[in-house]
Amino acid sequence: MGRPTTCTVATMLLLFLSIHSGFSGPVSAAKESWGYVDVREGAHMFWWLYYANSPDNSYTELPLVMWLQGGPGGSGTGFGNFEEIGPLDRELDERETTWIQAASVLFVDNPVGTGFSYTDSPDALTKDVAAVAADMLVLLKEFFSQKAEFQSIPFYIFSESYGGKMAAAISLELTKAISSGAVKCNLAGVALGDSWISPxxxxxxxxxxxxxxxxxxxxxxxxxxxxxxxxxxxxxxxxxxxxxxxxxxxxxxxxxxxxxxxxxxxxxxxxxxxxxxxxxxxxxxxxxxxxxxxxxxxSETLGQLMNGKIRKKLGIIPQNVTWGGQAEEVFASMSGDFMKSVTDIVDELLVAGVNVTVYNGQLDLIVDTIGQEIWVKSLRWPEIQSFSKMKWTALDDPESPGVTGGFYKTHKNFAFYWILKAGHMIPSDQGPMALRMMQMITQQE
Structure with missing residues (x-):
């Protein structure tokens, strides 16, 4: 099956939805774009870009953030978008803490088979983070070629759960590709949220x-x-x-x-x-x-939205592709990779001078903060001892001045954020704190 063409629109949830799909929610003035990239034969990856929508700055003056979901098999264009940081929530109401007020946000359904991304056969599914990174490099090369205006804009990779494991591997390969001239972009940092770095x-x-x-x-x-x-x-x-x-x-x-x-x-x-x-x-x-x-x-509710109104809005999803239809197959295909550590990749990123941030929710169990702190302290990065000796700084909850919402500390090109009263999905649990953290990491505070 050939690759569907890229679509670009100038409004959020097109008026088409209002007229033809019974959509009655708000229509934002944000600009967006989406499309497919054939990353390999039989492997098609879907991306969805929201341009920054700030009253004070043009999108060219704000960073570009790519969001990678976990699982593996979780959809960034679905869960990350409508449940966490996108401009609209699952009910299609405007989200006050959307990240597009401070950055352009690129959601990618990754690995192939996730969300609206799909493969022509099970053999094309990835089996480890090395293959995931190779696919993503193909997509990023195409994306920055199509969207040349983003080549000089600071580019950050944010992630959650298994997405962090993939983000580390992708960032390292992207760093090499930038150095060789294979990809033109301005990688400014990677943020590993509640990430399965050291299982x-x-x-x-x-x-x-x-x-x-x-x-x-x-x-x-x-x-x-x-x-x-x-x-x-x-x-x-x-x-x-x-x-x-x-x-x-x-x-x-x-x-x-x-x-x-x-x-x-x-x-x-x-x-x-x-x-x-x-x-x-x-x-x-x-x-x-x-x-x-x-x-x-x-979830069934999110699936109904994605396979209903959103599918109609996008207009390029092949008839034989169901959002989330290959999710469990993606998970199973990566089974041999689950328990492998990628702390060595984080070390390489730090030594290479890449800005690395770890952030974690206080109430998360699957990737508990205690475990995160253990692997961080075991890094071989020469500056880790200096980082470990530092005291953290308290952060006020943006909605409750004077009430502590988190802590952070940073040294050289490494930072750690402890987010209070949040579980695994920090933007869902503590949206204002997550937004502020993103702005700090992207040097807007």
Whole structure:
């Protein structure tokens, strides 16, 4: 199937939607553009750009931010856009904390098979972050060629969850491509949000974190610790598929001992009437993991929006492509990559002088802050000891002056943000704080 043509429009959610789709929400004055790039034979990646919409600055005076979702299999054009930082929320109401008021935002459905991105056959799905990075370089080369006005604008890659693992690998390869002249852009930094950078450091700290927050008793702590040690042994032996299977078992142990704690925000709980994960325990471990970590990013309500009004708006989605239709296949295809660390890539980025930011939500379990701090302290970057000795600085909650909303510290080209009262999806939980953090990282504060 040939690549659909790129579409550009000058208004948000075209009047077409108002007339033909029953859309009655606000129509913004923002400019947007979208399209497909054939990154390989049989592999088609979808992107969606919102130009910055600021009353004080032209988009050429503001940075460009690319947002990468997690999963793998979570859609940036869907979840990141309508649930977190885009101009409209899932109800198509204007979002007060949208990032397009301070930056142009590029959503990419990545890896191929995610969201509206698709492959012609399962064989074209990626299996590791190296392949993910190679595909993204093709897309970015095409994007910056088409949109030459963005070549000199500071370009930041922001990410969440597994998106951070991919963002690290993409940033390193992009740095090399820029140096060789293969891609023309101004990479200004990468931000790794609640990112699956060192999976083992995450799972080994689940027990202590849950215990410290009174969500495990002594017996539960022991059970979770034993299950985590089994994952560690598999990783040490280089048996990464086995480690992924044991990770699934560990998550079941956590749920059983916490009465269903929500992995994305420990103040929440899995719904008793949601049997999507419980009923799948008879299935393979990949199915269990996909239902737990991909389905929340591809909810039925969001799917109805994306496959309904948004699909009609975009006008270029092939008839045989369903938003999120290949999500679980994407997840399964990457299974051998799940438990591999990419801390060495973060080290390379720092040594190369790339600005790297780590940010994490206080209430996140799947990528708990304790685990993040452990791998950060283990970096071989020569400046890490100086960074570790620094004290953090408090940040006021933008909506409640005088109330602490987070902490941060920065040294040379590395920064860490601790966001309070937020889980895994920081922009969803603490939108004003997330917006302020983005502005600080992109040097607008």
């Amino acid at each position: 083992l450091d995450s799972v080994l700290t689940w027990g202590p974190y849950l215990y410290s927050t009174s969500l495990l008793d002594d017996a539960g702590l022991a059970e979770v610790g034993n299950a985590a040690e089994a994952v560690k042994r598999a990783v040490s032996d280089g048996e990464f598929e086995k480690a992924t299977a044991l990770w699934s078992i560990l998550e079941n142990v956590v749920e059983q001992n916490t009465n269903g704690v929500n992995f994305y925000n420990i103040l929440g709980q899995e719904s008793d009437d949601d049997d999507s994960v419980k009923s799948s325990l008879k299935e393979g471990y990949l199915s269990v993991l996909a239902k737990r970590h991909v389905r929340p990013l591809n």
